Amino acid sequence: ILNVEQSPQSLHVQEGDSTNFTCSFPSSNFYALHWYRWETAKSPEALFVMTLNGDEKKKGRISATLNTKEGYSYLYIKGSQPEDSATYLCACKTSYDKVIFGPGTSLSVIP
Amino acid sequence: DTAVSQTPKYLVTQMGNDKSIKCEQNLGHDTMYWYKQDSKKFLKIMFSYNNKELIINETVPNRFSPKSPDKAHLNLHINSLELGDSAVYFCASATQTRDEAFFGQGTRLTVV
Numbered sequence: 001i002l003n004v005e006q007s008p009q010s011l012h013v014q015e016g017d018s019t020n021f022t023c024s025f026p027s028s029n030f031y032a033l034h035w036y037r038w039e040t041a042k043s044p045e046a047l048f049v050m051t052l053n054g055d056e057k058k059k060g061r062i063s064a065t066l067n068t069k070e071g072y073s074y075l076y077i078k079g080s081q082p083e084d085s086a087t088y089l090c091a092c093k094t095s096y097d098k099v100i101f102g103p104g105t106s107l108s109v110i111p
Numbered sequence: 112d113t114a115v116s117q118t119p120k121y122l123v124t125q126m127g128n129d130k131s132i133k134c135e136q137n138l139g140h141d142t143m144y145w146y147k148q149d150s151k152k153f154l155k156i157m158f159s160y161n162n163k164e165l166i167i168n169e170t171v172p173n174r175f176s177p178k179s180p181d182k183a184h185l186n187l188h189i190n191s192l193e194l195g196d197s198a199v200y201f202c203a204s205a206t207q208t209r210d211e212a213f214f215g216q217g218t219r220l221t222v223v
Contacts, residue, residue, distance in 0.1 A: 032210050043115075043201060044154075046211035089154070093210065097167055099144075101154040 004092050006102035013080050014110050020076045021105040023090030027071035031097075035064055035075055036089040038104065044089060047075075080109040114138050117202050117215035124192055125223055132187045132218045134202030141207055142166075143185035145177060148199040148217070157200075160185050161207065192222045 005024045013019050025033065032051045036044040048057040050066040050073065057064050061078045077084055087104040115136045124130050136143060145157040158177040159167035165177065174190045189196060199219050203212040
């Protein structure tokens, strides 16, 4: 059974703090790892797609890394802002087209 | 222009009814998906269509059937609705090469 885990489940940080979350996934039959940002009452928006071991992607203050051998990805947010408050989802796509979402990490940034 | 649009946004219906949720994408993507957000807020994939062929069919009841009249549309038909079908359903599209999914705004289905 394929399982994608995320930790922590929820996180409260002060504005200006930097933070990071973890996504762990099965390393067998791996094809791609996606990160999404999901604000309340909206639909998920793609942040990053990573496929190669050692991939690092960056978009503004947000960055992500990928380790396919050990089956984990980190998402980092530098200098958190209130508008970063959202649920961050990771999704693992296998080589046989199965897509599994993790449960998400809910981030609240306190002004 | 909305990239992936779903209609309706809200749907309240009685048990036993048959209903459809429409999804259209104007991104030229070749793959479309239906996801169900369950009671624990998890996103679970239901169907995936690539160039009008079903390529993933998760273990969903056969009361649920995807219908794709063309590459830009993937509608979800649900027969004999049950209370447990109440959820938010998301449509999404992606390209085979780029792979990241673009989601619709979701349809909140309530079965009473």
